Amino acid sequence: MDFFLGTYYPVFMYLVVVIGFAIAAPLTAHLIAPRKVTPVKQMPYESGMDPIGDARMKFDVKFYLIAILFLVFDVELLFLYPWAATNQTTGSLIPSAFKDVVFWEIQAFLLTVVVAYIYAWRKGVFKWR
Amino acid sequence: MQDNLAIALMGFPSQLLPEIILGLAACVLFLGATWKVSRHVWGTVALAALVLAGLAMWSVHHSHTPIENEPKAEFADTIRFSAPVLYTKFGVLFKLIGLITGVLLVLLGWDEGGEEHAGEYHACLLLIAAGIGLTGAANDLITLFLALELISIPTYIVLYLPRITAPAQEAAMKYFLLSVFSSGLLLFGFSYLYGVTGTTNISGILDSLGASQGGIATRAVPTWRGLVLVSLVMIVAGLGFRITAVPFHFYAPDVYQGTTTVSAGMLAFVPKIVGFAALLKLLGFVGDSNGQAMGSQAPILFWIMAAVTMTLGNILALWQTNIKRLLAYSSIAHAGYMLIGLAVAPRMTGTSADAVNGVEAVVFYLAAYGAMTLGSFAVLHVLSQSGKTVENEDDLVGLGKTHPVMALVMVLFLFSLIGMPLTAGFVGKFLLFFDAMSVFSSIPEGNAEAVRQATEQGRLYGLLALIGAVNAAIGAWYYLRLASAMYLREAIMPLPAVKTTPAVFAMVVCAVLTLVLGMFPSTLLSPIREAIRPTIAGQAKIAADGPKVAQR
Amino acid sequence: MNFFLFAAETNLLQTDITLHHYLLLGAILFVCGIVCMATKRNAIGVLMGVELVLNGATVNFVSFAHFNPTFDIEGQIFALFVIVMAAAEAAIALAIVLNFYNNHFTVDVDAAEELKG
Numbered sequence: 001m002d003f004f005l006g007t008y009y010p011v012f013m014y015l016v017v018v019i020g021f022a023i024a025a026p027l028t029a030h031l032i033a034p035r036k037v038t039p040v041k042q043m044p045y046e047s048g049m050d051p052i053g054d055a056r057m058k059f060d061v062k063f064y065l066i067a068i069l070f071l072v073f074d075v076e077l078l079f080l081y082p083w084a085a086t087n088q089t090t091g092s093l094i095p096s097a098f099k100d101v102v103f104w105e106i107q108a109f110l111l112t113v114v115v116a117y118i119y120a121w122r123k124g125v126f127k128w129r
Numbered sequence: 130m131q132d133n134l135a136i137a138l139m140g141f142p143s144q145l146l147p148e149i150i151l152g153l154a155a156c157v158l159f160l161g162a163t164w165k166v167s168r169h170v171w172g173t174v175a176l177a178a179l180v181l182a183g184l185a186m187w188s189v190h191h192s193h194t195p196i197e198n199e200p201k202a203e204f205a206d207t208i209r210f211s212a213p214v215l216y217t218k219f220g221v222l223f224k225l226i227g228l229i230t231g232v233l234l235v236l237l238g239w240d241e242g243g244e245e246h247a248g249e250y251h252a253c254l255l256l257i258a259a260g261i262g263l264t265g266a267a268n269d270l271i272t273l274f275l276a277l278e279l280i281s282i283p284t285y286i287v288l289y290l291p292r293i294t295a296p297a298q299e300a301a302m303k304y305f306l307l308s309v310f311s312s313g314l315l316l317f318g319f320s321y322l323y324g325v326t327g328t329t330n331i332s333g334i335l336d337s338l339g340a341s342q343g344g345i346a347t348r349a350v351p352t353w354r355g356l357v358l359v360s361l362v363m364i365v366a367g368l369g370f371r372i373t374a375v376p377f378h379f380y381a382p383d384v385y386q387g388t389t390t391v392s393a394g395m396l397a398f399v400p401k402i403v404g405f406a407a408l409l410k411l412l413g414f415v416g417d418s419n420g421q422a423m424g425s426q427a428p429i430l431f432w433i434m435a436a437v438t439m440t441l442g443n444i445l446a447l448w449q450t451n452i453k454r455l456l457a458y459s460s461i462a463h464a465g466y467m468l469i470g471l472a473v474a475p476r477m478t479g480t481s482a483d484a485v486n487g488v489e490a491v492v493f494y495l496a497a498y499g500a501m502t503l504g505s506f507a508v509l510h511v512l513s514q515s516g517k518t519v520e521n522e523d524d525l526v527g528l529g530k531t532h533p534v535m536a537l538v539m540v541l542f543l544f545s546l547i548g549m550p551l552t553a554g555f556v557g558k559f560l561l562f563f564d565a566m567s568v569f570s571s572i573p574e575g576n577a578e579a580v581r582q583a584t585e586q587g588r589l590y591g592l593l594a595l596i597g598a599v600n601a602a603i604g605a606w607y608y609l610r611l612a613s614a615m616y617l618r619e620a621i622m623p624l625p626a627v628k629t630t631p632a633v634f635a636m637v638v639c640a641v642l643t644l645v646l647g648m649f650p651s652t653l654l655s656p657i658r659e660a661i662r663p664t665i666a667g668q669a670k671i672a673a674d675g676p677k678v679a680q681r
Numbered sequence: 682m683n684f685f686l687f688a689a690e691t692n693l694l695q696t697d698i699t700l701h702h703y704l705l706l707g708a709i710l711f712v713c714g715i716v717c718m719a720t721k722r723n724a725i726g727v728l729m730g731v732e733l734v735l736n737g738a739t740v741n742f743v744s745f746a747h748f749n750p751t752f753d754i755e756g757q758i759f760a761l762f763v764i765v766m767a768a769a770e771a772a773i774a775l776a777i778v779l780n781f782y783n784n785h786f787t788v789d790v791d792a793a794e795e796l797k798g
Binding site: 275278282286289298 | 714
């Protein structure tokens with residue numbers, strides 16, 4: 001763990017330049033550019049459309065359902081990565097005696113995921129009403 | 130060594146057969162509920178699953194030896210220090226309690242909520258029952274944590290599903306946020322415990338903290354004692370939410386009042402029993418250790434918590450008119466009584482084998498409390514089923530005349546909660562207070578300094594027993610107020626007649642359990658004693674270390 | 682002129698990142714989480730506080746396991762379980778909050794005051 005911050009000094013120099021430019025460019029524009037205020041210019045930009053109504057519109061509930069479902073299924077895969085990484089490698093963390101047991105445990109885990117999937121499907125979560 | 134480990138690890142699926150059955154049944158219920166909507170079908174399936182799990186437990190009991198009875202010491206140690214789940218007598222006891230609780234909850238929840246959610250509701254109850262058993266069997270911080278979550282997560286759903294009114298949802302949300310927070314605290318405590326001892330195996334942790342007297346004390350005693358204290362505080366705080374100990378009790382009255390009667394009954398019992406089970410395991414009260422794993426300050430902490438919890442719970446209960454709020458404060462007070470046992474337990478290690486140890490008293494009290502509190506919530510639920518919801522004390526007025534049987538059963542549970550003789554509550558309170566008094570009266574041996582210290586401590590425990598007795602008297606006041614409302618006042622608007630539902634059956638079971646535990650306490654006490662007591666080898670070592678413990 | 686060379690000579694920046702730094706990070710996350718829980722009025726905000734507490738514990742677990750050569754990988758395994766559990770709880774929280782919103786038209790927890798503690 002030999003960590004020497006000094007080796008990174010080009011990166012820091014680069015950061016200083018980037019941040020400096022990011023501040024300087026709008027600042028100069030703000031200071032020296034001429035400005036004329038017209039109603040059209042004051043309007044929020046919405047790809048050429050006239051903006052109508054409130055920007056804070058309600059999202060449909062079905063997006064939340066998809067979000068919840070994604071959250072659960074996405075994170076559950078976390079258990080598969082360590083197993084997949086160690087199962088086939090030689091001299092792995094899993095002693096060979098346990099490989100079968102671990103394999104069936106993973107299958108059991110996948111079964112619960114399948115149960116959850118069928119449940120969601122039967123409850124009509126995937127229907128885009 | 131490796132072979133022993135392999136044998137130990139291969140043994141899991143068969144040991145956990147009851148939990149696996151409950152989990153599979155829950156999957157069946159979740160899926161089946163999307164095809165068929167019927168509360169009777171799914172209630173019956175849930176009951177069948179619980180019975181099947183009971184049969185599986187019986188067969189496992191005959192094919193497996195509990196680790197305490199394992200003849201080969203080396204094999205037993207290998208398993209104890211490596212297996213995430215242990216087959217112990219303590220675990221068997223909790224599996225049994227979990228299954229009985231599951232049956233009672235399924236019966237009580239038979240008519241809860243909408244018919245369209247019956248399948249999911251019962252599936253969650255099955256998972257909770259499995260979680261109780263798993264908590265008793267856990268021998269690793271990871272499995273313990275997962276078991277606690279296996280109870281918490283279905284609990285949120287059970288709180289949320291049956292009633293869609295605003296107070297019920299608010300109660301569910303409040304409970305959810307606080308419960309997740311308590312899990313966070315617990316986990317933070319676990320992380321320090323892991324960092325200090327270098328293992329997540331609970332037996333290994335206790336061994337390395339120097340509390341274990343059986344075992345193979347191969348690990349170095351950790352040098353960061355300070356972090357152990359921090360983690361003790363965090364763990365007690367995290368589990369304190371579950372057992373509703375002051376100052377972590379504040380959510381209970383609101384949540385019990387807002388949610389349905391059945392859910393309130395479940396919240397009064399299930400988190401409490403798993404919270405205490407986890408505390409007993411983590412602090413090393415079970416088996417070959419003396420409960421001082423996390424430092425000698427733990428009994429003082431429990432002393433203060435016990436005194437404050439029971440006093441505050443009882444005094445605040447005096448002002449309640451809503452029955453569910455009253456029972457919530459009573460639940461807090463009972464948590465205080467149980468904490469007496471934890472405060473006393475480490476001081477009792479040197480005493481004779483006949484005396485009931487504080488931990489045994491706690492486990493007995495938990496079972497007794499489960500029967501009487503689930504019973505009293507069951508009475509309220511049965512009365513509410515025929516139309517009018519029973520919420521306030523005034524709803525019970527005149528019950529003695531209009532519903533003589535229901536009133537009698539309710540009085541039985543109230544008397545048990547007070548601690549009247551011949552009920553389970555009496556035996557529980559008697560054991561706890563007697564333990565505190567016996568520390569007070571036992572005269573230690575040793576030099577003058579040790580005797581002086583021990584006498585001082587004895588006085589403290591005598592004071593605790595006194596506080597407990599005063600509290601029992603305060604408690605009697607509000608329980609008797611309910612009883613007098615039922616018998617001494619005339620009903621203006623009598624409740625409608627009671628329908629015979631599965632909940633009635635659950636109520637009867639609770640009443641029988643309360644009476645049986647009250648009249649024949651040894652039926653439960655002797656299994657508890659076997660489960661808690663250290664092995665013969667451990668006992669000899671504890672006896673040798675006895676005076677040393679008293680000096681600390 | 683050259684600050685970095687100066688710093689290197691005086692050992693100002695040449696510090697190893699040790700276990701203590703990570704424990705400090707875990708403790709800071711924990712405290713932030715508690716403060717967040719206590720001050721936020723939004724149910725989602727409170728949940729974020731809880732997640733901070735959980736992540737503080739996770740940082741502790743992983744760093745303990747990483748920095749002690751004698752420790753096994755239990756710390757990392759525990760971290761995996763914590764992450765999955767946190768996701769499960771977040772999913773339930775989203776579901777509850779969604780329903781709560783439909784009933785109260787707000788996620789402000791203080792608006793839920795039908796039950797006075």
